[in-house]
Amino acid sequence: MIFTHPLFKLHFSIFLFGFTGVLGKLINLSEGYLVWYRMGLTTLGYLIWLAYQKKLYFLSYRAIVRLTIGGLILVFHWLTFYACIKYSTVSVALVCFSTGPLFTAVLEPLLVTGKKISRLEILLSLLITLGAYLIYSFQAFYTLGITLGLISALFNALYGIYNKSLLQNYEESTINFYEIGCGFAVLTLLLPLYTLYLHPSALSLFPSFSDGIYLLILSWLCTNFAYNLSMSALKQISPFHMMIALNLESIYGIVWAFYFFGEHKEINVGFIIGTLILFSSVFMLPLLKKLPLFRA
Numbered sequence: 001m002i003f004t005h006p007l008f009k010l011h012f013s014i015f016l017f018g019f020t021g022v023l024g025k026l027i028n029l030s031e032g033y034l035v036w037y038r039m040g041l042t043t044l045g046y047l048i049w050l051a052y053q054k055k056l057y058f059l060s061y062r063a064i065v066r067l068t069i070g071g072l073i074l075v076f077h078w079l080t081f082y083a084c085i086k087y088s089t090v091s092v093a094l095v096c097f098s099t100g101p102l103f104t105a106v107l108e109p110l111l112v113t114g115k116k117i118s119r120l121e122i123l124l125s126l127l128i129t130l131g132a133y134l135i136y137s138f139q140a141f142y143t144l145g146i147t148l149g150l151i152s153a154l155f156n157a158l159y160g161i162y163n164k165s166l167l168q169n170y171e172e173s174t175i176n177f178y179e180i181g182c183g184f185a186v187l188t189l190l191l192p193l194y195t196l197y198l199h200p201s202a203l204s205l206f207p208s209f210s211d212g213i214y215l216l217i218l219s220w221l222c223t224n225f226a227y228n229l230s231m232s233a234l235k236q237i238s239p240f241h242m243m244i245a246l247n248l249e250s251i252y253g254i255v256w257a258f259y260f261f262g263e264h265k266e267i268n269v270g271f272i273i274g275t276l277i278l279f280s281s282v283f284m285l286p287l288l289k290k291l292p293l294f295r296a
Helices: 006-017 020-026 031-053 061-087 090-097 100-113 119-136 140-166 172-198 209-234 237-247 246-260 269-288
Strands: none
Touching: 006 209, 006 237, 006 246, 020 061, 020 090, 020 209, 020 246, 031 061, 031 172, 031 237, 061 090, 061 140, 061 172, 090 119, 090 140, 090 246, 100 119, 100 140, 100 237, 119 269, 140 172, 140 209, 140 237, 172 209, 209 237, 237 246, 246 269
């Protein structure tokens, strides 16, 4: 059935991920508290789901340490992603996010497989980077936001690479529950320092009613459900393939940012060309693999 096919799971999860940037902009909390609430609600969602499915397993100390590392990588990815949105725009954050395949193409052979870096993966990654450069090369005043966005893309690439090995031993729901839960616990311990040194003038520590609704959508639909789908798909596809497909998240998110926040007013020829490059990269991977130049 199409609903159980890994590519359907991957692309439906990416469609849901496309709303995360917009929701992050709509929620009137600093990035630290936004991520803290998201991780807490997501952990609760997984706890309820796993208990209902009778799949709530206790893991060994060693396993929890491994999953905590994954959770910390996710914490840094989300913190820098939402900080990028707060200091620039949703579109900037999502364009920077699209450079993830470049980090994956370089880091996966170095850290995991030990294989020679693929010429095809480097080519597509450079095309993606070119697309991102064309889109926002004229917006130097977003330097801080762009820097945070690139750091976020790096952590996202590390997260995909790291979880690929974990999927050999644990179910995706278990991985997500422990990673996000452990990340939430560590972030809870660090939150007082974050408030004191980075955001002493935070607008609010508690969400408004509308923020609460947005946080529930972000946590339970765009995280619990979407992450389970993407992790299930990752069992049968490569991390690089996933990172390439995740460029569609940028397209979806940018369209929503245009609609909700009027970011289309910043559009120019470079944006159009860059977006087309990003979008086409999703479909170029299977076609270019057939060329003799990239078979080695």
